[in-house]
Amino acid sequence: MMRGSARFVSALLFLCLGVNATLPPLPEWNEEDQVRLKKGELIVGRALLTLEGDPKPKVNPEDPIAEPEEPRAVEVPEPIVPVPARPELDPIPVSSDRTEIHQKLLERYFNSRPEPGLIDPQHLLSMQESEDTRYAFREHSAESSLPIYFFLFDAHQKVPEACSPQFVYDRLFAADGQPVVIIYYFMGEPSRTQFFLGGAVGDDVPEWQLRELLVNASHTAAEKTDIFDQLDDFVGQLSMRLFWVEKMLEELVNKALPQEVKQENQKKDQVDYGKWFGALSSLGVNVAPYILVLVSGVVGIISCAALGFFWMRNRRYIFPVSDGGKGRLGAPRGVSSGGVLSFRNMDQPPSEQTAQFEQDLL
């Protein structure tokens, strides 16, 4: 076994040496090439990477079909023209003490009626923080009929008098008269928060309740040091407090809601309570008559069964009277009897006692 392996290895070595012996010698660098290489005129392996090094195909003069190839057109890239540096958006100048809000920003805040939830045109929150806050407002709107318009400002910014929540409500929200909550929240300064409950209910809700709501939310937020945590806690507490206030003042809110909104809410409730009916209705099936027929049928069957049971229970069986056959064996009332059932012997079941009914042959 060992001998066989040694023979195989030695044969492999001889084969390799034989192959090496047949290869051409490698080229050698001369000085001229080294100078060109240093200047960058010579690129190593260029012949392999470009067509320049590709040897031209040998043309057979005797072959009439073969024609020389036309030289290829080399595409020259257009020169890149430098563009002068210019910012994409016009920067909004910021005051040195960062208290004033620029007119352009005010327009973005209050120019038109925004969507309920977070309004942050200054992008004071990061994308993730903004998404988290919007999610919290979406959760609130799913459970509450009071939309919250949450305007976010920087810590020391001052909102002009002309843009106070009352004015904003009058300008943007008062037209439809629906109750809304407008909040101006200042990042890192929850105590500066401005709260306004608009709509007809706003006048009916006691002032102390709104103040308590605001103070509680602000205090909860102030317990945190991180400004986003403050905002998060403020929104959570606000939503919770608003929910209870809304519960307490549900009648007032419902009174203030327009008739269309009430009907819409009622429809929503109906769909929630009868998902199956809603699904059937969506298929175009009006289930009300079928349910009526079904209920009527069930009640009818139960009534019939009850009547039948009552009738059977109280039924009187009156036998037809016949005068014939009386007086047998001198008996005035009767002499008929059924078969005798014996229970003396446990091993003699009733099925074995039927021999008594066989007719005698007398």
Add this chain to the structure above:
Amino acid sequence: MRCPRCTLTIHSTAEECPHCGLTLDSLDELYEGFERNVGRLYDGAGVLRVFERRKVEMTLAKLERSFPQLTIAVSTVPLKDEQDVRSYGVWLMNRGNFWGVADEERLESGVVLLVLDAEHKQVCLHFGYLLENGVEEKEAFEALVSSHPYLLESNFSTAIELMLRGTKKLLKRAYGKLKRSERRAAR
């Protein structure tokens, strides 16, 4: 029909059994001294307790409400060797004074009597002329069969309840049969 004593077939108009000479008068001699004044439930063998008797009496009252022409009675007795449950039932049905039955017509032909012989351990159902054409001997036997296990255990109260339930079904069937016969005869 069969003779209640020798159980041989006799003619339906026979005034005495051609085989054994049985008449009702001969039965009077056989059962002389037996109680004649009985209620719907007569526990001569003393196999039922008080509350069991009440329960059976209630069942009998319900049955009689459904069959107002009938007097339905239950009797338990200890019979001697020369006596038997068939002949005793015929004798009691014809000679018994079932107190509490105001309507004489009900006694006249509408008696249904269940007799249980606690000595010979036998039970038999008797019925008057009113039901004679509606009930067959074997049907009356089958009405009692379901009580057999309870009779073996000497649970007489449950056994009697079951026998009365079977009797009710039997009477309903007899009612249908007699009604059909009546309609057929009317045609």
